[in-house]
Amino acid sequence: MRILPVLALLLGAQAAAAQPVTPQIVDDAIPTSLTGRPGDAARGRAIVASRSTGLCLLCHSGPIAEERFQGDLAPSLAGAGSRWSEGQLRLRIVDGTRLNADTIMPAYYRTGGLQRVARAFDGKTILSAEQVEDVVAYLVTLKD
Amino acid sequence: MTARLLAFGLALVFAASYAAAQAGADKRRSGYQDMGEALQKMQDDDTANPGMLFVQLGGQLWAKPAGAENKSCADCHGVAADSMKGVATRYPAIPQGADRPVDLEGRINMCRTENQKAERLPPENRDLLSLEAYVAHQSRGMPIAPPYGPVVDAFRAQGEGIYRRRQGQLNLSCAICHDDNAGKKLAGIVIPEAHPTGYPIYRLEWQALGSLKRRLRNCLVGIRAEAWSLDAPEYVALELYLMERAKGMKLETPAVRP
Numbered sequence: 533m534r535i536l537p538v539l540a541l542l543l544g545a546q547a548a549a550a551q552p553v554t555p556q557i558v559d560d561a562i563p564t565s566l567t568g569r570p571g572d573a574a575r576g577r578a579i580v581a582s583r584s585t586g587l588c589l590l591c592h593s594g595p596i597a598e599e600r601f602q603g604d605l606a607p608s609l610a611g612a613g614s615r616w617s618e619g620q621l622r623l624r625i626v627d628g629t630r631l632n633a634d635t636i637m638p639a640y641y642r643t644g645g646l647q648r649v650a651r652a653f654d655g656k657t658i659l660s661a662e663q664v665e666d667v668v669a670y671l672v673t674l675k676d
Numbered sequence: 677m678t679a680r681l682l683a684f685g686l687a688l689v690f691a692a693s694y695a696a697a698q699a700g701a702d703k704r705r706s707g708y709q710d711m712g713e714a715l716q717k718m719q720d721d722d723t724a725n726p727g728m729l730f731v732q733l734g735g736q737l738w739a740k741p742a743g744a745e746n747k748s749c750a751d752c753h754g755v756a757a758d759s760m761k762g763v764a765t766r767y768p769a770i771p772q773g774a775d776r777p778v779d780l781e782g783r784i785n786m787c788r789t790e791n792q793k794a795e796r797l798p799p800e801n802r803d804l805l806s807l808e809a810y811v812a813h814q815s816r817g818m819p820i821a822p823p824y825g826p827v828v829d830a831f832r833a834q835g836e837g838i839y840r841r842r843q844g845q846l847n848l849s850c851a852i853c854h855d856d857n858a859g860k861k862l863a864g865i866v867i868p869e870a871h872p873t874g875y876p877i878y879r880l881e882w883q884a885l886g887s888l889k890r891r892l893r894n895c896l897v898g899i900r901a902e903a904w905s906l907d908a909p910e911y912v913a914l915e916l917y918l919m920e921r922a923k924g925m926k927l928e929t930p931a932v933r934p
Contacts, residue, residue: 587846602861646847648902650901650903
């Protein structure tokens with residue numbers, strides 16, 4: 533009886549570590565949700581703001597006033613939802629190298645093509661499919 | 677007579693402006709220049725710089741007999757201000773009879789095991805860092821002057837390869853941050869040019885003296901790359917390349933860093 537939840541946890545952990553589903557890229561976008569469901573913009577905002585989950589504000593600035601320490605290695609996220617469609621934003625987060633082979637922005641939903649990844653992160657994507665959808669849902673709201 | 681004097685004078689003027697142009701052309705910045713004024717003052721004032729406490733401890737250890745030989749560093753090397761002056765500017769280097777470069781702490785540990793017949797001090801050990809700080813402090817203000825030769829050059833090239841290769845889950849290279857984006861802000865922190873001018877450093881975040889390896893491991897962990905073990909040759913290779921990039925810049929040991 534008490535073993536079951538533990539098993540569920542273990543299986544859950546394995547699912548997160550597994551190779552991600554292959555997103556369908558159409559031109560410069562991934563038109564459909566990775567999970568088949570829309571993301572949650574409020575959760576997405578928290579992920580973008582977080583230094584340990586999204587890491588976005590290491591490089592970007594954005595309209596997240598409570599985070600005083602923001603980066604200037606990349607354009608501001610403000611207005612991203614006016615500049616790009618939902619599908620374009622999704623591809624940008626999943627694997628920006630599809631848009632710019634030399635980009636320094638990490639591919640958030642890809643495990644291949646990486647070297648010397650720390651053991652704790654090996655074989656894992658930076659964000660889960662759900663988290664990618666949450667981030668996309670937030671970015672879409674960033675109209676100028 | 678006057679023509680020759682004039683020519684001589686002109687030559688002097690040219691030499692002076694050439695030197696000025698050279699100095700002006702060197703845009704490299706030590707991490708010191710990226711710190712706020714308060715931290716710069718702390719580093720400059722020997723009574724406020726916490727690293728100086730470790731230099732003093734190193735000075736005591738220098739004179740203390742150790743190991744089965746019961747010899748102190750001073751027994752063989754005399755006054756450090758003379759014998760160790762300039763030594764840190766050319767490390768990592770290949771010791772006499774060795775086939776690979778060692779960093780300064782590695783060289784000190786060689787003297788422990790071979791000359792004092794004492795046990796090796798482990799990485800980040802306080803006594804080892806203090807001895808290293810004491811030795812490197814004797815070169816404070818002197819320009820970095822790396823050694824050259826086929827073997828050491830090959831290790832340096834390996835270090836440059838590591839520096840330029842992307843790695844870790846974030847898929848970044850040292851060069852992306854420290855060459856291409858130096859001076860910009862990573863989550864509010866100015867990215868320095870990564871010159872190894874101050875090591876070992878007193879880092880406020882650590883509340884301790886720490887080695888260049890420890891600093892490099894912080895950067896590796898930041899990009900979610902597997903950090904090499906502390907005795908791995910990769911750090912020596914990287915340090916060789918960083919010292920080459922910083923050739924001619926002045927040593928600051930013990931530096932203070934945020």
